[in-house]
Amino acid sequence: MATLSPSRDAQSGTVDIMLVDDHAIVRQGLRSILERERDLRVVAEASTATEALTVIGRARPRIVLLDLKLSTSSDTEGLDLCAEITAGHPDVGVLVLTTFLDEQLVLQAIRAGARGYVVKDVDTSGLIRAIRDVARGESAFDARSAAAMVRGLNAPPPEENRTLTARECEVLSLLARGLSNREIGARLYISETTAKFHVGNILRKLDVSSRAEAVYEASKMGVI
Amino acid sequence: MATLSPSRDAQSGTVDIMLVDDHAIVRQGLRSILERERDLRVVAEASTATEALTVIGRARPRIVLLDLKLSTSSDTEGLDLCAEITAGHPDVGVLVLTTFLDEQLVLQAIRAGARGYVVKDVDTSGLIRAIRDVARGESAFDARSAAAMVRGLNAPPPEENRTLTARECEVLSLLARGLSNREIGARLYISETTAKFHVGNILRKLDVSSRAEAVYEASKMGVI
């Protein structure tokens, strides 16, 4: 059968896939799932970005299944790899497979040339459908990713890096110290409801969705 | 009638009070509440620690009503002032009046020589009773403060500065980036329940009660 000259025909033939994930377990799991499909074939694996770039030239897959995990260490490694692959191999479809949903990440992945974005908790059939879609040259985004993408596209346009009001800065400094809404209210002589109101505005302006995230941002901003 | 030689008699006479609070409004409010009582008299006010130490020598109050607010800036200023007053003026009773309850703060205040700890949301009569108690040489802690004190005394004895396990460090680093339990679980390939379990242990070991506080501690620890 040989790996020579893999089929690039859109209609038929085997879809050659490369798996990129730093966990061997995950790669093995994906491999066993995908190889149950007669039209899918895993032709290569890689656990790092550099390894992926080395292997992709020889394996010449049609699809790269890329686990975009912002692991504890680097956040952009996966996105950079995605960009490099799509730049160097325009005929390869990168399908981002990630553990969970992040609006910004969906958009960044698209900018990096990804042709699909699938959250890992989709069922097996969803993943396989996505692979076939991308292999046919289409895009593949599951419902949640698509929704996130739309939200992300709608939000950022006017998404001012809004500046915090004086009061909000006050609240942020307390919030950043781990105080609850009730405690913030007590310290500022305002009601818990009002503290919550300010916190809500801060979350919106900092573009985060939890106070813990806000504390993280505050620490990066040097507010603490 | 003169302020000369204020009565130090335990049984009778006027109780001279000094107010220490950085908010003029609060001082005014306290003054009007206290002066409705015929046996209470506000003889001095101060808005800062240094001012308080200057004024106390001339005013010679029996009671110092000290607002121990860990304002946006300094956390220990109030406690330090409390310690200085009780050291330099052992016949003065310091009654800590604070916005909300904090177990550690109650204990720290006691160590700093405070003879009472009243949370601001007690009713007026509770405050006045506390002042009269301290003036009589007794201690005055409202029910909630007393309960907090007991809890604080029971907890800390073996309170190890427990060290985090490897897994907990991993979780902390994600937690400190503002991730939810679900997200942490997803990234570590464990269930949300387990993530929650680790977070719980981290909170206990760091001696905090919310993830936002944990992020704050983590930032101080340089974990971020």
Add this chain to the structure above:
DNA sequence: CACGGACCTGTCCGATCGGGCAGGTTCCGC
């Protein structure tokens, strides 16, 4: 082998959080 420690999982519950809705005041600039 038995024990403890680290890790993993689940369920239940009350408290808090975050968002949405509907108001109010004050102050400043047009």
Add this chain to the structure above:
DNA sequence: GCGGAACCTGCCCGATCGGACAGGTCCGTG
């Protein structure tokens, strides 16, 4: 005077959090 912004307040709701249960595995030490 008439917006508009910043601030303040209340009520509702579903989601998440944090704590307290009650289990389980694996592994290294005694």
